[in-house]
Amino acid sequence: MRPLRCLAVLLVLVLLPAAAWTLAPPRFPGPQPRARQGTNGVGAYEYETRYFRQRLDHFSFPGVGDEDEPAAFFQQRYLVGRGGGWAGPGGPIFFYCGNEGDITWFAANSGLVWEAAPRFAALVVFAEHRYYGESMPFGSKAKAYNNSKSLAYLTAEQAIADFAVLLTDLKRNLSAEGSPVVLFGGSYGGMLAAWMRLKYPHVAVGALASSAPILQFEDIVPSTIFYDLVSDDFKRESLSCFHTIKDSWKVLDEQGNGQDGLMKLSKTFHLCQTLKTSGDLSDWLSSAYSYLAMVDYPIPSEFLMPLPANPIKEVCRNIDSQPEGTSILERIYAGVNVYYNYTGTVGCFDLNDDPHGMGGWDWQACTEMVMPMSYSENRSMYPPYKFDYASYADSCIKSYGVRPRPRWITTEFGGHNITTVLEKFGSNIIFFNGLLDPWSGGGVLKNISESVIAIVAPLGTVLSPVYLQCLYAIHLYFLVLVTHNRINQCLFSPYLMQSDTAS
Numbered sequence: 001m002r003p004l005r006c007l008a009v010l011l012v013l014v015l016l017p018a019a020a021w022t023l024a025p026p027r028f029p030g031p032q033p034r035a036r037q038g039t040n041g042v043g044a045y046e047y048e049t050r051y052f053r054q055r056l057d058h059f060s061f062p063g064v065g066d067e068d069e070p071a072a073f074f075q076q077r078y079l080v081g082r083g084g085g086w087a088g089p090g091g092p093i094f095f096y097c098g099n100e101g102d103i104t105w106f107a108a109n110s111g112l113v114w115e116a117a118p119r120f121a122a123l124v125v126f127a128e129h130r131y132y133g134e135s136m137p138f139g140s141k142a143k144a145y146n147n148s149k150s151l152a153y154l155t156a157e158q159a160i161a162d163f164a165v166l167l168t169d170l171k172r173n174l175s176a177e178g179s180p181v182v183l184f185g186g187s188y189g190g191m192l193a194a195w196m197r198l199k200y201p202h203v204a205v206g207a208l209a210s211s212a213p214i215l216q217f218e219d220i221v222p223s224t225i226f227y228d229l230v231s232d233d234f235k236r237e238s239l240s241c242f243h244t245i246k247d248s249w250k251v252l253d254e255q256g257n258g259q260d261g262l263m264k265l266s267k268t269f270h271l272c273q274t275l276k277t278s279g280d281l282s283d284w285l286s287s288a289y290s291y292l293a294m295v296d297y298p299i300p301s302e303f304l305m306p307l308p309a310n311p312i313k314e315v316c317r318n319i320d321s322q323p324e325g326t327s328i329l330e331r332i333y334a335g336v337n338v339y340y341n342y343t344g345t346v347g348c349f350d351l352n353d354d355p356h357g358m359g360g361w362d363w364q365a366c367t368e369m370v371m372p373m374s375y376s377e378n379r380s381m382y383p384p385y386k387f388d389y390a391s392y393a394d395s396c397i398k399s400y401g402v403r404p405r406p407r408w409i410t411t412e413f414g415g416h417n418i419t420t421v422l423e424k425f426g427s428n429i430i431f432f433n434g435l436l437d438p439w440s441g442g443g444v445l446k447n448i449s450e451s452v453i454a455i456v457a458p459l460g461t462v463l464s465p466v467y468l469q470c471l472y473a474i475h476l477y478f479l480v481l482v483t484h485n486r487i488n489q490c491l492f493s494p495y496l497m498q499s500d501t502a503s
């Protein structure tokens with residue numbers, strides 16, 4: 001079976017606690033992923049790129065004169081699958097809710113959507129999230145990201161409204177008003193998929209939310225859970241590796257004292273530029289560990305970076321197998337080389353690299369996506385740290401001149417008491433989580449009702465069963481729609497039968 005992931009297992013920016021270290025911009029070095037080309041119709045990742053004139057602000061009404069302002073609209077990019085397997089008007093539409101990055105990158109890495117679509121004779125659509133990739137308001141990234149005023153329209157609510165408007169218009173153009181729409185999304189995109197199903201039930205009949213940490217807000221889950229799970233992944237591979245990492249932070253801070261120390265550190269880690277603070281290096285290392293935990297696949301992959309199979313095992317092998325007398329920091333360097341330089345072609349490391357264009361997440365994290373993150377004392381491999389909202393808010397004010405609204409997401413989308421709430425009014429959402437993924441800590445891991453279900457891939461699972469579980473999830477999904485849903489049941493039966501004979 002070709003290498004496949006159960007959707008993008010990633011919430012791209014890992015916001016680092018702000019005390020010892022600074023509120024870091026996202027670090028995302030590495031080459032662009034290669035777009036995969038399918039050869040036959042099934043699973044071919046082939047699409048047409050289109051643009052849609054999208055409204056900048058869905059929640060206010062510009063005066064008639066201002067409506068003609070170019071800034072009142074922007075071009076939203078979306079991709080439409082060319083597979084040719086769509087059943088036509090009335091046939092299902094699989095709609096991927098774009099995350100915080102270039103949509104072509106997610107399209108190239110969401111094999112499940114492409115491979116499932118032919119089985120359901122579904123049309124595939126990937127929509128880009130505003131302020132990412134080419135979907136820039138105000139005509140350019142520089143203008144869109146200029147200040148808090150230009151960034152004000154970068155919110156999840158606006159993004160979901162974009163998707164709803166786009167879908168409604170697209171269906172009308174295709175004379176496909178009756179087509180059932182199933183939303184897909186991974187990580188932040190998975191959160192959007194789930195939330196959109198709740199907010200726009202008339203636009204989409206259901207959602208598959210993969211690795212979607214919709215509970216990572218306020219105190220719904222312990223603030224230590226994310227980094228505890230990252231740490232568990234390392235401990236699972238090697239206890240000495242875990243301890244080397246745990247011991248490294250202090251050494252790093254000590255060495256980073258003074259100009260000379262920062263220079264030495266920069267040299268040890270082959271950085272392109274001399275460090276300004278050792279915290280920048282800590283952030284960069286911590287990002288690598290978090291990303292590794294998110295993509296610890298048992299097969300080689302290239303989603304975030306070109307990586308070997310079981311990359312954490314490889315990192316730990318490098319850390320553990322250095323000759324006697326190798327310093328802790330040299331071991332750490334050897335370890336992260338697996339993540340940042342697996343191809344062996346990187347000349348020096350640029351800490352500010354962001355090849356997938358995900359910088360906007362910092363703004364989102366400083367406004368509504370406030371996910372408290374702490375380091376626990378014993379279970380984690382990080383120095384103990386307790387999330388401190390006041391200093392978090394301070395750094396947001398410093399960076400963007402904006403004050404976060406930490407309670408807004410749960411007010412807008414819910415999250416507290418989710419089981420009771422969704423049992424009463426939610427339907428047709430599948431939450432998929434792999435337990436090695438640290439975002440599973442903020443995910444929905446228990447079945448809530450007959451049609452709000454959790455599929456959990458346990459620890460140490462190999463990939464093909466995970467993939468089968470994903471496919472199974474979709475099948476189950478359609479079964480749920482047919483047997484329990486009040487929406488247009490008969491529409492689905494032909495596709496179900498088709499998929500049954502196809503599989």
Ligand SMILES: *[C@@H]1O[C@H](CO)[C@@H](O)[C@H](O)[C@H]1NC(C)=O
Binds near residue numbers: 142147
């Ligand atoms: C950014 O905003 C400032 C202040 O409003 C303005 O003077 C400047 O031209 C803007 N820059 C861009 C690239 O839009």
Ligand SMILES: *[C@@H]1O[C@H](CO)[C@@H](O)[C@H](O)[C@H]1NC(C)=O
Binds near residue numbers: 173
């Ligand atoms: C629908 O068609 C109109 C007219 O051709 C076009 O302007 C619009 O962009 C189309 N909508 C979508 C979502 O492609």
Ligand SMILES: *[C@@H]1O[C@H](CO)[C@@H](O)[C@H](O)[C@H]1NC(C)=O
Binds near residue numbers: 269270
């Ligand atoms: C990347 O790996 C190659 C081959 O092992 C090595 O020569 C090079 O120094 C590494 N780059 C960095 C920045 O460490």
Ligand SMILES: *[C@@H]1O[C@H](CO)[C@@H](O)[C@H](O)[C@H]1NC(C)=O
Binds near residue numbers: 377378
């Ligand atoms: C962590 O471990 C130490 C030593 O075993 C113990 O004294 C302390 O209570 C533990 N802390 C927590 C939060 O469990």
Ligand SMILES: *[C@@H]1O[C@H](CO)[C@@H](O)[C@H](O)[C@H]1NC(C)=O
Binds near residue numbers: 416417420
């Ligand atoms: C959750 O919902 C149940 C049932 O409505 C209610 O009894 C309970 O108090 C709620 N808990 C919270 C924390 O809101």
Ligand SMILES: *[C@@H]1O[C@H](CO)[C@@H](O)[C@H](O)[C@H]1NC(C)=O
Binds near residue numbers: 446447453455
């Ligand atoms: C939820 O229900 C589905 C369907 O019955 C089942 O396959 C799945 O394993 C259940 N999930 C959990 C976490 O129990």
